[in-house]
Amino acid sequence: LPVTACGGIELTIRLSCSASFVDIRRQSLSLEDHHSIEDRNGRQQQSPTFANGSSPDQDQCSASSLRQRFNQLVQSVVVQPEKKMIGTAKILSGVEIAKEIRDKLRKEVSDIRNMIPTLVPGLAIVQVGGREDSNVYIRMKVKAAEEIGIYAEHVQLPRSTTQDELLATITRLNEDPNFHGIIVQMPLESDNPIDSHLITDAVSPDKDVDGLNTMNEGRVAVGDLSGFLPCTPNGCMELIRRTGIPIAGSNAVIIGRSKIVGTPMAELLKWADATVTVCHSKTKNLNMMIKKADILVVAVGKPEMVRGAWVKPSAVVIDCGINSIPDPTKKSGQRLVGDVKYDEALVVASHVTPVPGGVGPMTVAMLMQNTVQSAQRVARRMIDMEFRWPIKTLPLKPLEQVPSDIEIARSQTPKDISLLASEIGLVRSEVSLYGDKKAKISLKVLERLRNEVDGKYVVVAGITPTPLG
Structure with a gap:
């Protein structure tokens, strides 16, 4: 001076x-x-x-x-007491937090195996084509699964795969009891037109560990968070919670409205009682909107679009972007950056996620968490069924004057055989339907249940005319 x-x-x-x-x-x-x-x-x-x-x-x-x-x-x-010091923004390391989550999940998988030794959490990763960036992500997921104790299978289909062939693969995995989670790696590299929305909706909601099925999305939209939550937004929520700042009452601004990140992110923050603003390509005065954010989540795929001067002092900045830009100092000639100008945000915000090493590891960790939760649900059902099948019985009307067989038969509306098969724990691939009321059971079920305790084998051969019907 x-x-x-x-x-x-x-x-x-x-x-x-x-x-x-x-x-x-x-x-x-x-x-x-x-x-x-x-x-x-x-x-x-x-x-x-x-x-x-x-x-x-x-x-x-x-x-x-x-x-x-x-x-x-x-x-x-x-x-000023309410301002943060230069360089003092805390770096939210997704690598460290994801490791903590994997350690917890490893113990939960061990608990499942102790209860039911034959139950191994299974994850199927379906890929069409062979994009190298997709291969990198798949290897990361398989490695994380193996570390936790999840069996992960990479189902790779050729570029020539048609939509019907892909749907058939997903149906087979839906019916396979060895898989508790199914994801379809995007983008689909096919020589044929494939509707990605139709594909994600084909995954059973009970195995949709990506949280992209319309049913699971709808649950989130109405505040039912008991289903599978989308992995990246759920990972972002965990990062925000780790900062210790109160989400309730905070102003949250989401940049981007994609099905995978922006839209579900806004829903999760809304149900956590934040006041949420969603910005997109048509938003005017974007920098002024960002300036109001106590919590800023950016997911637009534009390298370093958000400048530090736009960020509100002491804000929490979650950068979901991952972009390659030229860098002659790197051996590859490229380096990875996010959607936020990291070094500028670092001197203004209270917490910032780095790229790489921020949101990415959390996405994988949440995928593993959803898969383990799916296996836990199956384990609970298996334990319950050891004592009682969840069968809904048909009402009976006992008659003193025993009617004829044909009258008894006509007085009842038989249950759909596929529903009965589901109630006693059979999967679709083990049942061959003959109309609505008859079916054959494959002997493959004996192989699946070979390690289970023997139960009772009941054959219903016909209707006996008794007072009980």
Whole structure:
């Protein structure tokens, strides 16, 4: 801070300040009186009278007195208490938090195996084509699954796969009791037209660990969070919770409205009682909208679009973007960046996710969590069925005058055989239907249940005319 005195003395205060926002209290140090003092070269100079009207005596106008006055100016540089310091934004490491989640899931898988030794959580990853970026993501998922104790199978289909062939593969996996979670790796690299929305809806809601089935999306929309939550938004919510800031009552701004991130992210924050604003390509004055955000989630796929000057001081910034930009200093000639200008946000926000190493690892961790939860639900059903099948019986009307067989048969509306098969724990691939009321059971069921405790084998051969029908 250069300070020039009327008497010819020019002093400079050099501040090394780590505050991003400071309040400098202006204090005039103009020298107007004509008393004699020594400058640092020993020459006689005019003694100052400060512009506030005070008239210092000879002692007060010494060089040491001036230094003391300038020290007071330095001390008047006050960091605003509600502002964050430069470089003090906490980096939200998705790598560290994801590891904690995997450690917890490993124990939960062990608990499942202790209860039901034959039950191994299974995840099927369906891929069409062979995009290298998709291969990288799949390897990450398989590695995480193996670390936890989940059996993961990569079902890779050729580029020539048709929509019907892909649907048939998903149907087979839906019916396979060894898989508790199914995901379809996007994008689909097929030489044939495939409706991705139709494909994600074909995955059974009970195995939709990506949370992209319309039924699971609808549950989230109405506040029912008991189903599978979309992995990336759920991972973002966990990151936000780890900051310790109250979500309820906060202003949350979501940049992007995609089915996978933006839209479900807004729903999750809304049901956590945040006040949510969703911005998109048609939003006007985007920087002003961002400036209001206590919680900012960006998912647009545009490299470093959000600048630090747009970010509200002390905001939590969650960057879901992952983009490659040219960088001649890198061996590959490219480096990964997010949708937020990271180094600029770091000096303003209270918490920031890095790219890479922020949201990405959390997405994989939430996928593993959903898969384990699916296996836990199956385990609970299996334990319940050891004692009682969840069969809904048909009402019977006992008659004293026993009617004829044909009258008894006509008085009942038989249950749909596919419903009965589901109630006793058979899967679709084990049942061959013959109309609505008859079916054959495949002997494959014996292989699946070979390690189970023997139960009772009941054959219903016909209707016996008794008072009970």
